[in-house]
Amino acid sequence: MSDLAGGTAVVTGGGSGLGAAMAQLWAGEGMRVVALDIDAPAAAGTAEALRAGGTESLSAGVDVADPAALDVAAAQVRDTFGSVNVVCANVGVQHFDKLEDLTPETWHWVLGVNVVGTANTVNAFLPLLRAADGPRHIVLTSSVASVIPSPRQGVYVVSKFAVTGYADVLRQELAADGITVTTVFPSGMLTNHLGSSLAARPSNLGPAELRDDDIAVVSSTSGDLAVELTTAEDAVSRLVAAVAAGEPYYFTHGDRLDELVARHRAIEAAYASMRAARADPSEGRSAPSDR
Numbered sequence: 001m002s003d004l005a006g007g008t009a010v011v012t013g014g015g016s017g018l019g020a021a022m023a024q025l026w027a028g029e030g031m032r033v034v035a036l037d038i039d040a041p042a043a044a045g046t047a048e049a050l051r052a053g054g055t056e057s058l059s060a061g062v063d064v065a066d067p068a069a070l071d072v073a074a075a076q077v078r079d080t081f082g083s084v085n086v087v088c089a090n091v092g093v094q095h096f097d098k099l100e101d102l103t104p105e106t107w108h109w110v111l112g113v114n115v116v117g118t119a120n121t122v123n124a125f126l127p128l129l130r131a132a133d134g135p136r137h138i139v140l141t142s143s144v145a146s147v148i149p150s151p152r153q154g155v156y157v158v159s160k161f162a163v164t165g166y167a168d169v170l171r172q173e174l175a176a177d178g179i180t181v182t183t184v185f186p187s188g189m190l191t192n193h194l195g196s197s198l199a200a201r202p203s204n205l206g207p208a209e210l211r212d213d214d215i216a217v218v219s220s221t222s223g224d225l226a227v228e229l230t231t232a233e234d235a236v237s238r239l240v241a242a243v244a245a246g247e248p249y250y251f252t253h254g255d256r257l258d259e260l261v262a263r264h265r266a267i268e269a270a271y272a273s274m275r276a277a278r279a280d281p282s283e284g285r286s287a288p289s290d291r
């Protein structure tokens with residue numbers, strides 16, 4: 001048990017996979033747990049399992065793209081538990097397609113859930129975090145796809161880049177409040193992600209199909225999935241320590257450091273090249289001051 005014991009944790013996407021594993025994790029720390037999910041029975045299942053293990057728990061069916069629904073959930077949490085110490089904005093939906101084939105409706109859905117839904121979640125629960133005594137943490141689920149992007153997942157990659165950027169800014173903006181922000185970068189997990197994304201897809205987008213061609217490209221460019229897949233429980237096994245320490249970044253698992261480093265080296269090299277060119281008198285100007 002840590003000093004989180006007796007506090008309250010809220011987890012979106014808490015009905016399944018990584019969210020359900022996070023819910024169990026906070027319960028294991030002696031916290032009360034709120035599971036929110038667009039799939040209300042799944043969220044209720046998580047809460048019921050937690051209660052069976054002796055954890056005080058609430059659940060609600062909430063679409064994170066709907067700020068009003070999140071506000072209702074936050075009011076219920078405030079009335080029941082008073083304040084919140086940990087908020088996990090964990091929902092993300094996946095969609096495979098070439099960028100050129102994405103419709104505006106699909107962009108709107110995926111960015112609305114993954115990006116705006118993350119901001120909606122933080123905004124709904126921030127007053128309850130600020131009202132809490134003791135440790136206060138925000139945990140945002142991004143993806144390894146936001147540091148090692150790959151084809152046919154464009155809308156998802158863009159959304160997770162946005163989550164990572166949102167987290168980096170939020171961390172700076174909340175530092176003075178003593179609220180930490182940890183970004184989680186999962187690699188492939190044995191969850192229901194593709195299935196739940198299809199189920200949560202708005203009906204006005206029409207039926208989605210998982211095309212073999214897209215799956216083959218994603219599989220061949222996303223690392224060796226057979227090696228990388230792990231369980232959600234294993235993925236969060238070091239998370240409490242990272243969050244409690246206020247670590248900014250948490251990678252669940254994987255073996256793709258070379259690709260990550262190569263991308264960052266290319267960015268560094270481009271920046272260094274700019275610096276060298278602008279410092280070169282033959283360019284006809286002096287180096288500007290650093291920013």
Ligand SMILES: NC(=O)c1ccc[n+]([C@@H]2O[C@H](COP(=O)([O-])OP(=O)(O)OC[C@H]3O[C@@H](n4cnc5c(N)ncnc54)[C@H](O)[C@@H]3O)[C@@H](O)[C@H]2O)c1
Nearest residue numbers: 013016017018038063064091092188189191192193196200
């Ligand atoms: N599974 C992977 O391989 C993988 C890899 C990298 C990142 N992630 C990220 O991990 C997070 C959790 O995914 P998971 O793998 O546990 O999938 P999951 O399907 O097991 O859980 C996702 C949950 O989110 C819920 N959900 C979907 N849309 C929602 C909405 N609009 N509002 C509220 N709830 C909604 C689903 O009903 C589901 O219960 C996501 O952000 C995902 O992008 C997953």
